[in-house]
Each structure stands twice: as C-alpha cells, then as structure tokens.
Amino acid sequence: MDWLQVIVLAIVQGLTEFLPISSSAHLILVPELTDWEDxxxxxxxxxxxxxLGAVLIYFRQDLLNMTRSWFGSLATRQLDADARLAWAVILGTIPVGLAGLAFKGTIETVLRSPLWIAAGLIGFGLLLGYADWRHRGQREVTQMNWKDVALIGIAQAIALFPGTSRSGITMTAGLLLGLSREASARFSFLLSIPVIVLACGLEAKGLIQSGASVDWGFMAAGVLLSGISAYLCIHYFLAFIKRIGMQPFVIYRIVLGVMLLWIFI
Structure with a gap:
C-alpha cells in the first residue's frame, strides 16, 4: 500500500459510510479501476x-443528553425525549445484529458478487427515489413511535445485502414512515454508531487472530482522513438534502450500478 491508496480509500470510506450510495460498491470499484492490492x-x-469518531464528535451533545437520560430512565422508569431516542437506537440495532449472525456466511460469499451489488444499487436506489419523490412527512425524530423504530431497524438489517447502503435504506424507511428528510438522516446517523462499533469489534477480533503486521503511519492517516471526510459529509449532507432532496444520489446510484454491470458482465 502507498500513500495515494491510503488517501483515496480513506476519503472514499469517510464519504460513502454516511451518504446513501453504498460503501461496499465503492470499495469494490476503487480496486477494480486502480488495480491496487487489497x-x-x-x-x-x-x-x-x-x-465512528466523526459521528461521535458531530452528535456529541445529542449523545451526551441521550446517555444521561437513558441512565435516568433506568432509575426512574420515566422516558423523556432523549431517553426515548436512546432506546430507539438500541432497539433499532437488534434486527441487524440478529440478521448478521444468521446470514453472515451467505453475505460474505454468495452476495458479495458485483452483480448482486449492482442490483442492490439500482433497485434500492429506485426505492429511495420513490420515497423521496412522494415525501410528505414533517415528523421529527422525537415523534417516532416504537413501530417506526422496529420498521427502520428491520430496514437496516436489509442493508446486509451488498449495494443496498445502510444509510440509504434507513433513510428510505424513515421517509416512507413520514419523517422529514433531516429527521430520517439524523436517526440513520445515530443508528450507525452501534453498527460501526460492532463491525470494528468483529474486524479487530479477526485482526488479532490473524497476527497481521500493522503499519501505524498508514493506520493513523487512515483514521484521520476518514474521520475528517466523514464529518464534513455529515455536516454538508444534512444541509444539502433539506434544499435539494435525495434525487441526485438516486441518479448516482443508478449510474454506478450500470457501471458495475458494464465492468463485470
């Protein structure tokens, strides 16, 4: 690995982790176009x-309030808005955790095909486009009920299908349930925190077991660049969708899906 590869992969990861365009598709396409080694x-x-650092820093005040209220709810058994949101994030993560354990082998083998990823990009991109096109909702995150949380959590589990985009499918579900664009995106970003923690834990476990050597300079640069690009992505994405909506991302997904089909068929 060289410094150009470090910079490109870190920026791509930071941006695509939170945009509704599928990070898995990009992490396949970049090596294909550059002929870089894994x-x-x-x-x-x-x-x-x-x-993970980017989303924790960006939502630090929200997370502090949610954590304080969540612990308070354990003692008082009373739920304010922040405690409800904290419980929503916890409960909304359960479906993807169960689905990951149940279908891990299939996801890592059969569904990693670029053709499946292209199908996910196009199919779920069109669904996102429909949800945004018919969007009428103005509900905020604090107005979600437990049915909303369950359905968005199930939608997040569907994101294990490569090409779907975790952020894309959770935002789609939020829009279909009547949340505003900003509320859909905000809850999607908060839901990403436990998912990334779980993913990092599993990857770190595999790394320790493999005994692979580590280039700490590349690692530090990757953390920093991925964090900066992810933070900027969250900040500008929230402002962007309020004015323009999701349709530019829908078009991008379809173009990227067609590109994958063209390369791999």
Whole structure:
C-alpha cells in the first residue's frame, strides 16, 4: 500500500459510510479501476474508526443528553425525549445484529458478487427515489413511535445485502414512515454508531487472530482522513438534502450500478 491508496480509500470510506450510495460498491470499484492490492483488515478497522469518531464528535451533545437520560430512565422508569431516542437506537440495532449472525456466511460469499451489488444499487436506489419523490412527512425524530423504530431497524438489517447502503435504506424507511428528510438522516446517523462499533469489534477480533503486521503511519492517516471526510459529509449532507432532496444520489446510484454491470458482465 502507498500513500495515494491510503488517501483515496480513506476519503472514499469517510464519504460513502454516511451518504446513501453504498460503501461496499465503492470499495469494490476503487480496486477494480486502480488495480491496487487489497488494503488488509487492519486498514479497514482504521477507516471504520475514523468514521465512528466523526459521528461521535458531530452528535456529541445529542449523545451526551441521550446517555444521561437513558441512565435516568433506568432509575426512574420515566422516558423523556432523549431517553426515548436512546432506546430507539438500541432497539433499532437488534434486527441487524440478529440478521448478521444468521446470514453472515451467505453475505460474505454468495452476495458479495458485483452483480448482486449492482442490483442492490439500482433497485434500492429506485426505492429511495420513490420515497423521496412522494415525501410528505414533517415528523421529527422525537415523534417516532416504537413501530417506526422496529420498521427502520428491520430496514437496516436489509442493508446486509451488498449495494443496498445502510444509510440509504434507513433513510428510505424513515421517509416512507413520514419523517422529514433531516429527521430520517439524523436517526440513520445515530443508528450507525452501534453498527460501526460492532463491525470494528468483529474486524479487530479477526485482526488479532490473524497476527497481521500493522503499519501505524498508514493506520493513523487512515483514521484521520476518514474521520475528517466523514464529518464534513455529515455536516454538508444534512444541509444539502433539506434544499435539494435525495434525487441526485438516486441518479448516482443508478449510474454506478450500470457501471458495475458494464465492468463485470
């Protein structure tokens, strides 16, 4: 691995982790277009840690309020808005955890085909386009009920299908349930925190077991660049969708899916 590869992969990961355009598709397409060797498990962990740091920093005040209220709810059994949101994030993560354990082998073998990824990009991209086109909702995150949380959590589990995009499918579900664009995106970003923590834990476990060597300079750069690009992505994406909506991302997904079909068929 060289520094150009470090920079490109870190920026790609930071951006695609939170945009509704599928990080898995990009991490397949970049090596295909550049003929780079696999970056290795250690660098993957670093990139995910950078993305995790970005969302933790961006939503630090929200997370502090949610954590304080969540612990308070355990003692008082009373739920304010922040405690409800904290419980929503926890409960919304359960479906993807169960689905990952149940279908891990299939996901890592059969469904990793570029053709499946292209199908996910196009199919779920069109669904996102429909949800945004018919969007009428103005509900905020604090107005979600437990049925909303369950359905968005199930939608997040569908994102294990490569090419779907975790952020894309959770935002789609939010829009279909009547949340505003900003609320759909905000809840999607908060849901990403436990998912990334779980993914980093599994990857770190595999890294320790493999005994692979680590280039700490590349790792540190990957964390920093991924974190910066992810933070900027979250900030500008929230402003962008309020004015323009999701349709530019729908078009991009379809173009990328067609590109994958053209390369691999």
């Amino acid at each position: 970056q290795g498990l250690a660098f993957d962990v670093a990139l995910h840690l950078g993305s």
